Amino acid sequence: MSAAQRIGILGGSFDPPHAAHTTMAVSARETLGLARVLLVPAPLPPHKEPSRLTPYALRLEMLEAAVEGLEGVVVAPLEEGREGPSYTVDLLRAFRAAHPRDDIYFIVGADSLRDLGSWRDPEGVLASCTLAVFPREGVDTALAVPGPASVVVFESPLVPISSTDIRARARAGASLAGLVAPAVEEIIRSRGLYADG
Numbered sequence: 001m002s003a004a005q006r007i008g009i010l011g012g013s014f015d016p017p018h019a020a021h022t023t024m025a026v027s028a029r030e031t032l033g034l035a036r037v038l039l040v041p042a043p044l045p046p047h048k049e050p051s052r053l054t055p056y057a058l059r060l061e062m063l064e065a066a067v068e069g070l071e072g073v074v075v076a077p078l079e080e081g082r083e084g085p086s087y088t089v090d091l092l093r094a095f096r097a098a099h100p101r102d103d104i105y106f107i108v109g110a111d112s113l114r115d116l117g118s119w120r121d122p123e124g125v126l127a128s129c130t131l132a133v134f135p136r137e138g139v140d141t142a143l144a145v146p147g148p149a150s151v152v153v154f155e156s157p158l159v160p161i162s163s164t165d166i167r168a169r170a171r172a173g174a175s176l177a178g179l180v181a182p183a184v185e186e187i188i189r190s191r192g193l194y195a196d197g
Helices: 019-032 054-069 088-098 111-115 120-126 163-172 180-190
Strands: 008-014 037-039 074-075 104-110 132-134 152-153
Touching: 008 019, 008 088, 008 132, 019 037, 019 054, 019 074, 019 104, 019 132, 037 054, 054 180, 088 104, 088 120, 104 111, 104 120, 111 132
Parallel strands: 008 037, 008 104, 037 074, 104 132, 132 152
Antiparallel strands: none
């Protein structure tokens, strides 16, 4: 039987994956001593309009390109083929069932933690993992969390990048240098992604 590991999970739509995603993943791995960080793209995030999402296969391809060469940061398409919305609590429970001995750290921004009460089954989320919270500018990380919970705050460089801004820049034909990995920009350009908004 393999030894227990500390595993980080960072979920999201990754549309597109950008430097803030990879920076927080690397910072969490190094700061919290995680064996690896899994980036888990959601086929259908519950808060996104499906018709506006880039197809899952393309988001997965971009994510693979984004993590190329990053030690201990890997893409994990754990929800591939899932029907219906991708809820964090379902992802965590499934991972916990498959890896009962591992310590799971779910990586989340302080802004998302502030909205935890609106998630599906927030108590179930808290019971399934340790929340690894990274700071967001203008958001107090000393936030109340419902029920018994394990929360750690880790330091990560603040990278003021949003996928929305990147999509707008791509649509305008502006450079994406420094915002996404060069291989990700190549996919965006070659496939004509975000050209229509």
